Amino acid sequence: MRLVCLIVVHPSPHTASETVSRWKEEIRKRLPETAPVRRHDAEENRLLWLHACCQEEVRTRLDGLDPSAASILCTDGSQDVWLSFLAVGVRGFVSFRDQKELPGAIRAVNAGGLYFSRSYHERAGDILYWNHLIHRENHSLPLTPTERRIIQEIAMDRSNREIAQSLRISERTVEHHVSTALRKTGAKSRVGLVIRTLKNFQINVI
Template identity: 25%
Template sequence: MSSPERDPILRKITVMIVDDHPVWRRGLRSVLSDDEHLEVIAEGENGEQALELARELHPDVILLDVNLPHMNGLQIASRLKTERNSACVVMLTGYDDEEQALHALRAGCSAYCSKDIDPLLLIEVIQKVVQGYYMVKGEYYDLAGIRKWTNSRIEATTGPYTIDPHEHFVPLSPREMEILRYVTQGKTNKQIAEVLKISQQTVKNHVSSILTKLYVEDRTQAAIYAMRRGWVRIADTPNNHDNQDSTSDHHGRL
């Protein structure tokens, strides 16, 4: 949709960059620093830093990589939304995936962009989101428009559905994400229960919830789904090098 005219920006937009690759952060900072309307006030390399800096500095916009160690971009965006942080989150990702875009928007992001986005377009996106617009798949939407877009994508997979504007959506809870990391590592329910000191039935319940939320049929599909979208990285899974002899359990069922 075409955007109505807005008042000119009267002050610099403060921006925080969160990415675990220093070269990428420096390059992005350099690009944004060339624009007189933008000011990069902080950089973070992981979720914990992102949350701490967002609480302390209150940036207008957070440029957030989806694929981060320990806590992924969706979890960070959800946490910021829960805390009612006013920052507009622009998710930057190498995964040009409409379903991932849907997750990002429902987690609280204002825009979902490919990492190979043209620098001038990224600057435009930053300016638009602080004016209250949303951007996905190269199109801008107002609040009513993005709700319509989101509803239509959900209906395509789950049937008619209307989003409550006050709904807080978290793709996976922190505990489910923790269990998904272990599932991706190949641990069985029994092994996960022992590590987390919970019952096997509790683990089984969490795994069932994960499969339902991700619309997948088994553990292997859940692991592949998360890996492809950058939610979980094998290098970041707890005790990644333990239990290398347990590969025979990798395809264990619920």
């Protein structure tokens, strides 16, 4: 398991500390292989907990991380603001109210994927959908409506089978559209496909 950094964003250090204590207990129950970490020996452990009180501190924390680390933002606030951190490498977004999803987020980003907790699902999809409508005359990413819809579904952590069921098309057709979208955008993975699409729409990119 690679190093996963969980950045808890809250203006109060005391509240952040209490939140971390609750979440650590949840993780111990569901991810027993994880161990507490200390900053000086983080490279020998699996999880690193950090606190940030604002966007600027989040950027500072991210700048200080090893590039190979996977980062998750634990937040309770404007989703548009925090989703913009996709552009600088954050791969997981978990709302305070979705704390039980944190183990799943850790597994997903550790495997190289993206993770949006339930509270982020709708907003992540909306960002892709509404910006498609607003920028439908922008041909810098020549994606078809179906390709954009599939990217929206990917952003909500849905498998090809789930996307096929949602759109009422075959799984093979989904695979074809994903492959075509990857070629058009130059992305190398499903994660890269979502990130490049979001960046193209310039959604509060930092």
